[in-house]
Amino acid sequence: MLDVHGGYHVAEAPHALTLGVEAPVQMRGPGELALRVTHHYRIIEAEGARGPWKASSVGYLYALDDAQSREVLAYHWHPEGRGGKAHPHLHLGEGALIGHERLKGAHLATGRVALESLLRCAIAELGVEPLREDWREVLDASERRFEEWRTWPSPAS
Amino acid sequence: MNPVTQIAPEHYRTAEESREVFDRATHRYLGMSGDEFVAAWDAGEFEDVERPEVAQVVMLLPLVGRS
Numbered sequence: 416m417l418d419v420h421g422g423y424h425v426a427e428a429p430h431a432l433t434l435g436v437e438a439p440v441q442m443r444g445p446g447e448l449a450l451r452v453t454h455h456y457r458i459i460e461a462e463g464a465r466g467p468w469k470a471s472s473v474g475y476l477y478a479l480d481d482a483q484s485r486e487v488l489a490y491h492w493h494p495e496g497r498g499g500k501a502h503p504h505l506h507l508g509e510g511a512l513i514g515h516e517r518l519k520g521a522h523l524a525t526g527r528v529a530l531e532s533l534l535r536c537a538i539a540e541l542g543v544e545p546l547r548e549d550w551r552e553v554l555d556a557s558e559r560r561f562e563e564w565r566t567w568p569s570p571a572s
Numbered sequence: 573m574n575p576v577t578q579i580a581p582e583h584y585r586t587a588e589e590s591r592e593v594f595d596r597a598t599h600r601y602l603g604m605s606g607d608e609f610v611a612a613w614d615a616g617e618f619e620d621v622e623r624p625e626v627a628q629v630v631m632l633l634p635l636v637g638r639s
């Protein structure tokens with residue numbers, strides 16, 4: 416269940432979408448990975464096809480934890496946050512069992528990451544078992560909409 | 573099957589429910605209440621905001637009208 420905190424009004428503080436922040440969502444598969452999602456957005460005025468109002472993403476934290484609740488990886492983007500790095504980045508956590516000491520806590524630069532990309536990776540490469548056979552079509556369709564309507568990086572042509 | 577336009581059903585939380593979620597999250601990740609976290613945050617007591625537990629809670633500040 417995706418929780419919507421705030422809704423659809425103009426506000427100084429961003430609104431938030433959350434999934435699994437109280438108890439990470441356990442996903443089927445040998446890796447016993449669990450998902451946490453926090454996504455920030457604001458309602459802003461916009462022009463043209465995006466207007467007159469649009470939801471503008473202003474931050475995210477997408478994370479996978481292992482069965483011991485250790486963070487395996489986390490995609491961060493929190494440009495408005497106090498401290499930390501403003502650019503989108505990836506953390507490899509304790510659950511990733513990284514042997515290179517300097518990688519622990521490092522901010523590995525990424526572009527803007529869609530949640531669909533993380534879910535696709537979890538299924539295709541990390542052994543998570545999808546709940547539906549058409550998972551690839553669902554994620555592809557959702558990510559195409561994201562790429563079409565985003566304002567940064569530039570919309571996909 | 574859900575339509576392709578929706579990956580997961582959504583639930584609209586009231587402000588009070590959001591505050592309760594925040595409070596449970598601060599207990600889970602940092603062993604303190606939501607109010608205790610906000611007070612400590614405002615006092616600048618969290619230096620490593622990228623520590624996984626802190627980062628998760630900081631990202632939940634909008635649940636209590638903060639950013």
